[in-house]
Amino acid sequence: MELSKHYDPAVTESGWYARWNANHYFNSFPDDRKPFTVVIPPPNVTGVLHMGHTLNETVQDILVRRARMSGFNACWVPGSDHASIATEARVVAMLRDKGIDKNSLSREEYLKYAYDWKETYGNIIYDQIAKLGCSVDWNRTSFTMDDHYYKAVISVFVDLFRKKLIYRGARMIHWDPAARTALSDEEVEYQDVEGILYFIRYPIIGSDEFITIATQRPETIMGDTAVCVNPQDPRYKNLKGKQINIPLINRQVPLIFDDYIDMEFGTGALKVTPAHDINDYNLGLKHGLKVINTLNEDGTLSPAAEIFVGMDRFEARKKIVERLRNEGFLMKEEAYATRLGFSQRSQAVVEPRISTQWFVNMKPLAGPALEQVFSGAIRIHPGEKFLATYKYWLENVKDWCISRQLWWGQRIPAWYDNKKRFVVAENEEAAIAAYRQEFGALQEGEILTQDEDVLDTWFSSWLWPMEVFRGITEPGNREIRYYYPGSVLVTGQDIIFFWVARMIMAGMEYMNERPFSDVYFTGMVRDRLGRKMSKSLGNSPDLLKLIEKYGADAVRFGIMISSPAGNDLLFDEAGLEQGRNFNNKIWNALKLVKGWQGRLAESPDKTESSAEMNFAVVWFENRFNQVKNEMQQLIAAFKLSEALKNLYSLIWDDFCSWYLEWVKPGYEQAMSPAIYKRTILFFDELLQWLHPFMPFVTEEIYHLLKDRGTGDDLCIKQFGAFADPDLRVLGTGGHLRALLTAGREFRQQHQMKNTEPISRIVLPGEIFGDNQSLYAIIRRQLNTSVIDFKTNELEKDQRIHVIPFLGHQIGFETEKKIDAVKHRHDLEEELSYYQGFLENLNKKLSNERFVKNARPEVVALEKKKKEDTEEKIAAIKLTLNG
RNA sequence: GGACUGCUAGCUCAGUUGGUUCAGAGCGCUGCUUUGACAGAGCAGAGGUCACUGGUUCGAACCCAGUGCAGUUCACCA
Numbered sequence A: 001m002e003l004s005k006h007y008d009p010a011v012t013e014s015g016w017y018a019r020w021n022a023n024h025y026f027n028s029f030p031d032d033r034k035p036f037t038v039v040i041p042p043p044n045v046t047g048v049l050h051m052g053h054t055l056n057e058t059v060q061d062i063l064v065r066r067a068r069m070s071g072f073n074a075c076w077v078p079g080s081d082h083a084s085i086a087t088e089a090r091v092v093a094m095l096r097d098k099g100i101d102k103n104s105l106s107r108e109e110y111l112k113y114a115y116d117w118k119e120t121y122g123n124i125i126y127d128q129i130a131k132l133g134c135s136v137d138w139n140r141t142s143f144t145m146d147d148h149y150y151k152a153v154i155s156v157f158v159d160l161f162r163k164k165l166i167y168r169g170a171r172m173i174h175w176d177p178a179a180r181t182a183l184s185d186e187e188v189e190y191q192d193v194e195g196i197l198y199f200i201r202y203p204i205i206g207s208d209e210f211i212t213i214a215t216q217r218p219e220t221i222m223g224d225t226a227v228c229v230n231p232q233d234p235r236y237k238n239l240k241g242k243q244i245n246i247p248l249i250n251r252q253v254p255l256i257f258d259d260y261i262d263m264e265f266g267t268g269a270l271k272v273t274p275a276h277d278i279n280d281y282n283l284g285l286k287h288g289l290k291v292i293n294t295l296n297e298d299g300t301l302s303p304a305a306e307i308f309v310g311m312d313r314f315e316a317r318k319k320i321v322e323r324l325r326n327e328g329f330l331m332k333e334e335a336y337a338t339r340l341g342f343s344q345r346s347q348a349v350v351e352p353r354i355s356t357q358w359f360v361n362m363k364p365l366a367g368p369a370l371e372q373v374f375s376g377a378i379r380i381h382p383g384e385k386f387l388a389t390y391k392y393w394l395e396n397v398k399d400w401c402i403s404r405q406l407w408w409g410q411r412i413p414a415w416y417d418n419k420k421r422f423v424v425a426e427n428e429e430a431a432i433a434a435y436r437q438e439f440g441a442l443q444e445g446e447i448l449t450q451d452e453d454v455l456d457t458w459f460s461s462w463l464w465p466m467e468v469f470r471g472i473t474e475p476g477n478r479e480i481r482y483y484y485p486g487s488v489l490v491t492g493q494d495i496i497f498f499w500v501a502r503m504i505m506a507g508m509e510y511m512n513e514r515p516f517s518d519v520y521f522t523g524m525v526r527d528r529l530g531r532k533m534s535k536s537l538g539n540s541p542d543l544l545k546l547i548e549k550y551g552a553d554a555v556r557f558g559i560m561i562s563s564p565a566g567n568d569l570l571f572d573e574a575g576l577e578q579g580r581n582f583n584n585k586i587w588n589a590l591k592l593v594k595g596w597q598g599r600l601a602e603s604p605d606k607t608e609s610s611a612e613m614n615f616a617v618v619w620f621e622n623r624f625n626q627v628k629n630e631m632q633q634l635i636a637a638f639k640l641s642e643a644l645k646n647l648y649s650l651i652w653d654d655f656c657s658w659y660l661e662w663v664k665p666g667y668e669q670a671m672s673p674a675i676y677k678r679t680i681l682f683f684d685e686l687l688q689w690l691h692p693f694m695p696f697v698t699e700e701i702y703h704l705l706k707d708r709g710t711g712d713d714l715c716i717k718q719f720g721a722f723a724d725p726d727l728r729v730l731g732t733g734g735h736l737r738a739l740l741t742a743g744r745e746f747r748q749q750h751q752m753k754n755t756e757p758i759s760r761i762v763l764p765g766e767i768f769g770d771n772q773s774l775y776a777i778i779r780r781q782l783n784t785s786v787i788d789f790k791t792n793e794l795e796k797d798q799r800i801h802v803i804p805f806l807g808h809q810i811g812f813e814t815e816k817k818i819d820a821v822k823h824r825h826d827l828e829e830e831l832s833y834y835q836g837f838l839e840n841l842n843k844k845l846s847n848e849r850f851v852k853n854a855r856p857e858v859v860a861l862e863k864k865k866k867e868d869t870e871e872k873i874a875a876i877k878l879t880l881n882g
Numbered sequence B: 001g002g003a004c005u006g007c008u009a010g011c012u013c014a015g016u017u018g019g020u021u022c023a024g025a026g027c028g029c030u031g032c033u034u035u036g037a038c039a040g041a042g043c044a045g046a047g048g049u050c051a052c053u054g055g056u057u058c059g060a061a062c063c064c065a066g067u068g069c070a071g072u073u074c075a076c077c078a
Helices: A009-022 A051-068 A084-097 A107-131 A147-162 A218-223 A278-287 A313-326 A363-374 A383-395 A428-439 A478-483 A493-510 A543-550 A552-561 A573-597 A615-636 A640-663 A673-690 A695-705 A727-749 A772-782 A820-846 A848-853 A856-881
Strands: A035-039 A073-077 A166-176 A181-183 A188-203 A210-215 A226-229 A243-246 A251-257 A269-272 A330-343 A351-360 A379-381 A414-416 A422-424 A486-492 A516-522 A760-762 A800-805 A808-813
Touching: A009 A107, A009 A543, A009 A552, A009 A695, A035 A051, A035 A478, A051 A073, A051 A486, A051 A516, A051 A552, A084 A107, A107 A543, A147 A166, A147 A422, A166 A330, A181 A351, A188 A218, A188 A243, A188 A313, A210 A218, A210 A226, A210 A269, A218 A313, A226 A278, A269 A278, A278 A351, A313 A330, A363 A383, A363 A493, A379 A383, A383 A493, A414 A428, A422 A428, A486 A493, A493 A516, A543 A552, A543 A573, A552 A573, A552 A640, A552 A695, A573 A640, A573 A673, A573 A695, A615 A640, A615 A673, A615 A727, A615 A772, A640 A673, A640 A772, A673 A695, A727 A772, A727 A800, A727 A808, A800 A820, A800 A856, A808 A856, A820 A848, A820 A856
Parallel strands: A035 A073, A226 A251, A379 A516, A486 A516
Antiparallel strands: A035 A486, A166 A181, A166 A351, A188 A210, A188 A330, A226 A269, A243 A251, A414 A422, A760 A808, A800 A808
């Protein structure tokens, strides 16, 4: 069969993915093998996979495929997350485009639209996961709003409520005015912004005096219910018992005293607005102040504000500043650097707001989660970066606000009577029963009404490692017993609190066991210049287009090769190009090896060329063992990028550039069948080791290399055992390569083409021993027919070019005269380097303190270095004077 | 403001318990090479005061202290 010039991923990738699935290679069932369980961090159904997902999925696939090929029963569960706020925002926007107002719909009608949306986008994401080659078990696809999953979330809510770990109460929470819902602390992102500090004077009642306060938020003065100063502040001591008038609305509020006030800041006087600031709220509690909420849910001013009612808060700020200025209350404005909280999903500026919400009491859950990580039961990679953050968060964890004023999500299972008394139960029927028990029978005509709100998405995601195996809804079932706990969780470091810590809490609470043994945090994907990927910068590439252009293997390669463990990944298409070229390199090696198939010698091999005696074969086998050992260690330490680099270099340099050249038959020569067979085996195994990283090209070439029986697919081929490398063989290989390089350099310097033979090479015999196949390599690679070993008889002949080599001398004899001047110059430079080196060694060895204090091995090593260097110097001198 | 992490070749990063065959890799760069697997390539090569300043040590990219810069994260000072 004629093989194309370049490898073409498009034709092979879809075909192989379909075949793997048809053969159910990715479907897992509990059996006698050890499980290797990975649950995908479920992407939001709101959109498409971005490069961060691509990195995560690739890492997971590498680990899962490797486990599958290492005797484990690998199970990778795919799925998606309903992402309540984000999806609701998208669906509402979609409806608006269609001219439909969400508020005109019933809950049921709305949810129908939302589910349609989910079907469309969820499937796009799954298609991308497949295109990337991810070996997930599609039969296990889970969604956080599946029926059983929904039930699991509800039952966990009910259970935690009964355990008094969930409560309902009025608290100061973060309010997203755009999404019109409460948020958890984690969903608020702070940004430094340039603000203005306004100095406003408030009239003191019963005098002509004023007291000046400083604020960033003049639009909240209508919510002021006090002005506060430090009791130690001499400026204000005389104002005790005074009332203050709020400008514009003329409301009287008391002047209060509290240590909390920093006398240095601003004017040392604070306007207290308990409804709109957490600190003011606390002050209000302490001093029994009124709470006046001047903002509506959407961020406009409420009737309680009295003025500018219905105007947006930022617009109102401008107007109020204007009026304060006109009416003489605004004393000055100062530029002020501050920090504002933004909603992670809607980007709206978050408002502190007092509101009745549901909360999880986190402290009791945090303890075991902390212990799991600190005892080493759960290992975090890379540890040093995240341990401290993890610990701090858990030790200072605050209660988790879990209710959201949305429709897309699990509806809170609480039912209220007319008097707002409530019961929590799995469903309405149970609620009625529970109600009767707690409050007695319902009044005639009275009904219980379910809470309108839904739960935070993360309140469902935290059950993911359990409920994908129905561990909550069918506790103790066969699957949860087999697959739980999972092996490794791969995710972005940005959701360590949102998800990872909470999963550990839930796992400990409901399984009394960690949900996974290792957590591998990938970095953030940035562009080539280190900027975050964002839509507005247009630097976020389209995954499917990249796969179309380079192939999925190249995308995987490109993203892994530049992704050192735990560091941010600077995404650059150059890496993908490197991956594509790598595909092609392997493809061409295939073409070369296939070409030998028709040239196999008919007679059995003679001893000299038989594979076991052949230096190239022996050397490569050991080199491969060396890399296998290195890779094993690197992968165990989650250094996947390093492992891939080693393998890349093994294939490209050691296999293609050295090994294949060494065993390549000469022009019109036959190929040794024994060596051919070994070469195919090496190739097979190289593909196998590469397969987890680049599954498509390896599977394709594996099948082109040789006819395979049914079911002999690389995807499920089990790794064999491997030995430690023989270091002596590796050493000799290194010398051989150095010799060949020296020969090439010699040719380069003297403009000798490869076709022009070197008539004779003189080598010190002790370096390479008596392996004939090795000398055969030297002869062919350097294009020479004669190798002599009489180094001490190197004639003083213009045609002999003598160079120092590993403390010895080697000579190249040619037909033409060589340029001796440049040669001398190089040698002299080399000589002076070694002389300097020797001087240092001598200095060190004559230093009594060194000889006395250093370990004996080190001293011996230095002495050996000295001897070697002296030998080298002698060899160079001999050459120069020779 | 606190905490953490990093600073090694033009770029991205390795460098395990301190020992000048240890200053490395990939990409990029420079030169040469085109009938025989591969120009999506081959071969050869150039590039670094290991952020800075001190200290410990016979010896420091590596350990310690300080400084600078960058990044991450936490924090209620209006």
